[in-house]
Amino acid sequence: MRALWSVLFVLFLSGCNRTKANFPYKARILISTDSGYQMQTVTFNTLNNLEKMDGSVAKIIGNATLDIDQEQEVLLGANPDEIYLNIGEDVSLNYTVEDDIVHPLNFHSMAMLSIYYNFEKVVEFWRDNLSLDLADFGKRRLFYDPDIAASSAFGSVSGTIKLNAAFLPGVRDFWFFKTSPLERVPFKMNMAIMAHEFSHGVFDYVFANTGAGFYDSDSEIATDQLSGINEGIADYNAWMVTGRESEFVESLEQFAKERTIPVSWNSQDLIDRGTEICTGGFYCKGSVLASALYEVAIQDGFGRVKVGQTVHTAISSFREDWQNNKSDNSFDYHYFLIRVINEAANDSEKLVYCDAFKARFNDETNLSKVNEVCETFASQ
Amino acid sequence: MMAALLGLPAARAALSSKNPLHHQFNAKLLNPNEKQISIAGNTKLGITENLELGTQALFLLADVPNIALKHRMFDLGSIKTAFTSHTFIANLDDLSLIGSFHGVTSDYQLNPQASMSFGVYDLFVHLTGADNLKGEFHTITPMLAYDHILSSNWGLTGLVFLPFFGSLELVSNFADIEALFEYYKGIKSEEGYPAFFFLSATNSWDTVNFEVGGIVFTLNPGLQLYFNIFWRFE
Structure with missing residues (x-):
């Protein structure tokens, strides 16, 4: 009996002691290459907290709910507490490490790594080629599979959009919606879609000086x-x-x-x-x-x-x-x-x-x- | 003589406690081998003491297969309980629907002429469609009914449905939606409470019955008239 408990204790400890990855993190993920989308090992330059997908240019947030009952002026405002029913929470990456390379253990973890990596590369592209002032542009929130919610006469409706990604002026958040069965490379992992949405963020920064009301007409x-x-x-x-x-x-x-x-x-x-x-x-x-x-x-x-x-x-x-x-x-x-x-x-x-x-x-x-x-x- | 003119089988007794008003929302069944042919209501057949099967013929003609079932679960004399359901299948272009209005209802015989029924029903719709659309809708509604035999030729039926709770789930290639409906909240809201009221009078004349009534839906003011002819015979 004592031997059994010892074995169980050792097994328990080995489960808790996942091999740690070292900064700068490397991960094997699906990325866009000149030959199309392929699995490759990439290095993250700005990701500081791997488990929570939090870095110096962005943070990924899960389980958020947008309240679309709000008036448009509020939805385009800069106060996230007014537009989110639920501002969301830290994500938790599910992964294993082999030879200091992170291997995601499920689709969501793979997708989050791809989202952060693509965002980082796009940010670096704008910094290096278009002189984007990152400190002034600011660290951005990237919402993973957010829901939208509204109240009705008799209750509540919530849902999640698929086949889309978006930039929301005002709070300047990026949304990456749930993956549809129609998507081949998921939208949220598509580098061109990331660059497209980031471009909206830059347009907002340069054209509207981040004031969502500037678009009103x-x-x-x-x-x-x-x-x-x-x-x-x-x-x-x-x-x-x-x-x-x-x-x-x-x-x-x-x-x-x-x-x-x-x-x-x-x-x-x-x-x-x-x-x-x-x-x-x-x-x-x-x-x-x-x-x-x-x-x-x-x-x-x-x-x-x-x-x-x-x-x-x-x-x-x-x-x-x-x-x-x-x-x-x-x-x-x-x-x-x-x-x-x-x-x-x-x-x-x-x-x-x-x-x-x-x-x-x-x-x-x-x-x-x-x-x-x-x-x-x-x-x- | 009228039965002969209408070419119908032997007449049955007029309305009475032995031949009460019955419909999908009380626990009274046709006797075994008793038949009912109805225009606006269900055409049905008594199978056993405790089982009745039927269909709405107009829907069948409109290519909507449907089956109505009533099964008496308990008979405690003055209290009778039955399970009832009516299930439809419809195909509309890219959409397929299976709908069912089913529930359990219990009759309490107040006196030989009058009975009250109380039931709880679920309106259930399952749908599938293009773009991987799948969905389910439920509405749970308590029901109250009152049947009164005024004379051997006249009867009165009143029904009220008071939806309580509902849910909707839809998934598709483009979006997933979940909704909860707490209908009772409408009582205190500007939108109002969605209740259905039905009242009809039945004139029973040998095997022929004429039913006329009205339906009121609280959220769409106005009276919808209802008219039916049905034949009931052994």
Whole structure:
């Protein structure tokens, strides 16, 4: 009997004494590579607390519930206590360690490691290539499988969205929703989707100075145009970071037609044929913007990062255009396009942007405005 | 003579304590081999002293298979208890539904003419559909009924359903939803409480019965008329 208790005690101790991983942590996870998504061993530069997935650039939070009963002003406010029914809790990574390499033991742990790793890489990309001030941008919360909840006349409703990820202005949180059976590479592990959402965070930081009310407008048309511009920049930036045009498709085949740049339509096509060619609302025109920027970037002398830098700088000055014209139903992409042209390094580069924008934004409103600016460079 | 004109089998006795009003929400059953053919209600057959089976014919014609069952669980003389259920299967484009309204009801015979019934029912719907949609909906509702034989030709039935609690679970490729419904909270809320009231009068004329009544749903004010003809015979 005594021997049995001794054996049990030793077994108990061995279970408690999991081999520890050392900082900087290395993990074997699914990541995006030039050859597609593969299992690779990667190193985390900023992850400090492995069990709780807490690092210097982000912290992953689980079991949170967003209260969508709130008024929109509250939902877009900066006070998390007002918008979350449940702000969530620390996650707990389930893993084992072999040769100082972390191996996740379930899907959620794998996904959390991928989320943090992708976020870290995207942050580093922006810091190294676009001079993002990380200290000022701040450490962000990454919510894992959050729920949304509302009250009804007779009780409560809660749910979780799938097939999506989001950036919420105001609190500036990132949400990575539950994985759907339709997802091949889960959205939450897709590097392009991470870069896309991070781009929204940067747009919010640069354009709105993190004030969620800055987006408010009396004009629904203007709001739609701004949303499309934001989405177009985000889709371009997803390609900028990954270098792969069809990275979204790794998660969902349905992205192939409407979100893989360059798309087959231009702005006049959307006016003429609408949902016949694209069903994504303001995303469709955003895809035109992303495609135009792509078509500049693939030309000699440009490149993904250089165009991304130009766009990043243009966002700051575009802020003034929004402030002055956001109530105007005729607000359109030309304001942003002209800002990008003006930020180009020299006249010959401006002309390249001009050609791309005139080809893609060939509707009368945008074409005439872009032409007005471009003709001043063409004549020189 | 009317029975001959209508081409129906032998008449049965008029309304009485031996031939009471019965419906899906009390514990009274058809006698063995007794039949009922109904337009708006269930067409059914007494199988044994304790079992009755039926179907709603109009739903069958509309390609909605359905079966109604009533099984008497206890007969203690003045108190009788039965399990009742009515189950439907429906297919609508990309959606398939199985629904059932089932429960246990107990009759208390107040006197030879009048009885009260109390039951608890569950409205259950299971659905499947495109995009891996699966869902279940439940609503638990207590029920009170009162049946009164006014004369050998006239009877009165009153029903009230007082939903208490419900739940909904849906999963699909796009979202998962859970909802709880505490209907009683509606009593104190602006939205109100969702109760159903039903009152009908039955005129029994040989084997032919004419039923006319009204349904009121508290959240949608207005009276919905109800009319039925049914034949009951041995």
